[in-house]
Amino acid sequence: MSLIYVIDLLGTFAFALSGALVASDKKFDLFGVIIIAFVTAVGGGMLRDVLINAHPINWIGDLNYLWTILIAVIVTFLFKSKIAHLSKTMFLFDTIGISVFTLLGLEKGLAYNLHPIVALIMGMISAVFGGVLRDVLTNKIPLIFEKEIYASACLAGGISYLTLSYLGVTENIIFIISALVIVLIRIISVKFHLQLPKIKDDLFGKTS
Amino acid sequence: MSLIYVIDLLGTFAFALSGALVASDKKFDLFGVIIIAFVTAVGGGMLRDVLINAHPINWIGDLNYLWTILIAVIVTFLFKSKIAHLSKTMFLFDTIGISVFTLLGLEKGLAYNLHPIVALIMGMISAVFGGVLRDVLTNKIPLIFEKEIYASACLAGGISYLTLSYLGVTENIIFIISALVIVLIRIISVKFHLQLPKIKDDLFGKTS
Amino acid sequence: MSLIYVIDLLGTFAFALSGALVASDKKFDLFGVIIIAFVTAVGGGMLRDVLINAHPINWIGDLNYLWTILIAVIVTFLFKSKIAHLSKTMFLFDTIGISVFTLLGLEKGLAYNLHPIVALIMGMISAVFGGVLRDVLTNKIPLIFEKEIYASACLAGGISYLTLSYLGVTENIIFIISALVIVLIRIISVKFHLQLPKIKDDLFGKTS
Structure with a gap:
């Protein structure tokens, strides 16, 4: 658990860094940069906790998230x-971050006695909603809706977790395998430019 | 109640379909389409439940909403x-959807002992916020702020519900009449292009 | 407390007015104007209360906020x-509004036994999030991220509050001094065009 906590903070750091970089590219002032870094890093877990009524919510219950975000902003500065x-290091941090966020979110959902499917969705919300919020606040269409198998990797890792759990595998092994599933799918999809299909037209109609 | 539940799911289906269509027009990938369909369909009820502290919130407490949304996405695909x-069928579905969402949201507010005015607002949030969220996430100014007597129809239906309720009319009849009020106002307003006034200038000043 | 309540409603009125003006400039219809006025005025407190699980949330627990907002919309109309x-009167109202919102939000956070730093953030959320929400819903990049020492003034006032509180100063005096800190910093920063630094480049790198 201690190692996972460290990785959780590392993921928070990576997310905060990515938020701070986007905000400083947009010429936001220091306060704007802090807000976007904050929202990117803890927005997903915050929404998850509000939706499942888990109080105190993530960053209120543990100030280490705030300190991590502040350090990330200072480092950016x-x-x-x-x-x-x-960019490669950042990508790796970020990928480790989403894998840990997904699995910790899923575990928290299960701990709150949610249906496994709902817990899986909570894992995905934890991992992707921070980025969505970052994009909405910087007035962009959320990246995640348009390209890259980002959410799909989280989904696959979550399904792996639930399946191995159902099969009775030891928890640590479940966690490691499922995190690897997320990391590998994302790396492979970025390397080979894999994308999800789009609904340009339906299966039976003509091309629009 | 059973019929109303079916209509509730039908409304959810219509809302999810409208979200999926907007998202696929925007060339979102499959995941993006699912998210926008989801948010459009259950976003209003989700906000309502978070605001009035009604846990588990709508789609967490009843998985049928999720299945309905997934079916809508598959149908869109x-x-x-x-x-x-x-478009006429869709419009009808959507209109029935907002009328049921409004009245069920209002009833839930009353069941949580809210002031009737707050319950009325909860009904309107249930009906319109999903569409607002869809528009924010696809980076558009929410449609509802600019044209069409959409929210006004919900307001009128809600007032009808509260008034008939105050007069002691039987609950089923209240529901049917108030739903018809919403459906008719919306159909008439779209047919005759009725709009709410805008504040281009004030009543006493000159035209800007 | 009674005077502070009046100032709280005055701040609500100023925020609602600013929201209504922005919305009517965007040619929103009456309903859209009401929504934006509402969100600008109570959005910050609403988010604060949802995050700290303080139910009933601000405008649900006290209808006077709603009436104040409606009056502001009528006045705008x-x-x-x-x-x-x-604009100078509006600026003064708005500035008094953020100072009261900040301090009341902070006090509410402390009353809910939050860590002082979290309570401070809750004060800032109360003061600035309504404006952020107004900007997101009208499809603009939130003003606060780009210019003006708006949030910094709130931060300074909040720190003043916590420091004086720690030093054992009487509550009324703490409130007045800290509110003045916010008001003065904002007025001075606007008068002299003070801004927070931006991260155009880092301290050690070259200019990009």
């Missing part, structure tokens, strides 16, 4: 041009 | 070009 | 062109 060149 | 030609 | 010329 000091080293922005360097970070921009670390 | 299979028959998109056909549905686009069924 | 009747006197829009006149109000547009009262």
Whole structure:
């Protein structure tokens, strides 16, 4: 659990960094950068906790999230041009982040006695809603709706978790395998430019 | 109640369909389409339940909403070009949907001992907020703020419900009459292009 | 407390007025104007109460907020062109509004036994989130992210409140001094065009 907590904070850090970078590209002031970093990092878990009535919600119950976000903003402020060149490291952090967010969100849902499908959705909300909120607040169409198998990777990892859990596998092993499922699917999909199908036209109609 | 439940799911279906159509027009991928359909269909009731502290909230407490939304997405995927030609049927579904959403939301508010005016607002939130959320997530100014007597129809139906209720009319009759009020006002307003006034200038000033 | 309640409603009125003006400039219909006025005025407190699980939330527990907002919309409808010329009065109302919203939000947070830092954030959410929501719903990048020491003034007032409180100063005096801190910082920053720094580039890198 202790290692997972560290990875949780590492994921928070990566998400906050990505939010801070987007906000500073948009020429937001320091306050705007902090807000977007905050929302990107804890927005998903915050929505999850409000929806399942889990109080105190994530960042209210544990101040370490706030400190992590502040450090990420300071790092962005000091080293922005360097970070921009670390896109692979950032991508790895971010990917580890979504995998941990998904699985911790799912576990929290199960701990609150939600139906496994609802818990799975809570895992996905934890992982992707922060990014959606970041995009809405910076007035962009959420990236996640348009490209990349981001949410699908979370979904696959969540299904892996539930399946292995049902099969009675030990919890630590479930966690590691499912996190790997998410990380690998995302890396492979980005490497090979895999995308989900779009509904340009229906199966029986003509091309529009 | 059983019939109303069926109509509730029918409204959910219509809302999900309208969300899925908007999202696929925007070239969102399958995941994006599901999210927008979901948000359009249950976003209003979800906000209502969070605001009045009614847990488990709508779609968490009853998985039938999720299944209904998934079916709507599959239908959109299979028959998109056909549905686009069924705009009158869609409009009818949607109109029945908002009338049922309004009245069920209002009833839930009353059941939670809210002031009738707050319950009325909860009915309207149930009916219109899903569409607002759909528009915000697809980066458009919410349609409802600019044209069509959509919310006004819900308001009139809600007032009808509260008035008839105050007069001691039987509950089933109240529901039917108030639903008809919403449906008729909306149909008439769309047919005759009725709109609410705008504040282009004030009553005493000159035209800007 | 009674005077503060009056100022709270005055702040609500100022926020509702500012929302109604923005919405009517965007040519929203009457319903849209009411929604934006509502969201601007009570959106911050609403989010705060949902996050800290304080039910009934602000406008549900006290209908005076709704009446105040309705009056503001009627005033906008009747006197829009006149109000547009009262920008200094509006600015003063708005500034008094954010100072009271910040301090009342902070106090509510403390009353709910939140960590002082979280209570401080709750004060800021109360003061600024209504405006953020107004901007998101009218499809603009929230003003607060781009210019003006708006949030910083709230932050300074909140820190003043906590510090004086820690030093054992009488509550009324704490409130007055901290409100003045917010009002003065905002007035001075607007007068002298003070802004927070932006992260155009990092401290060690070259200018991009």
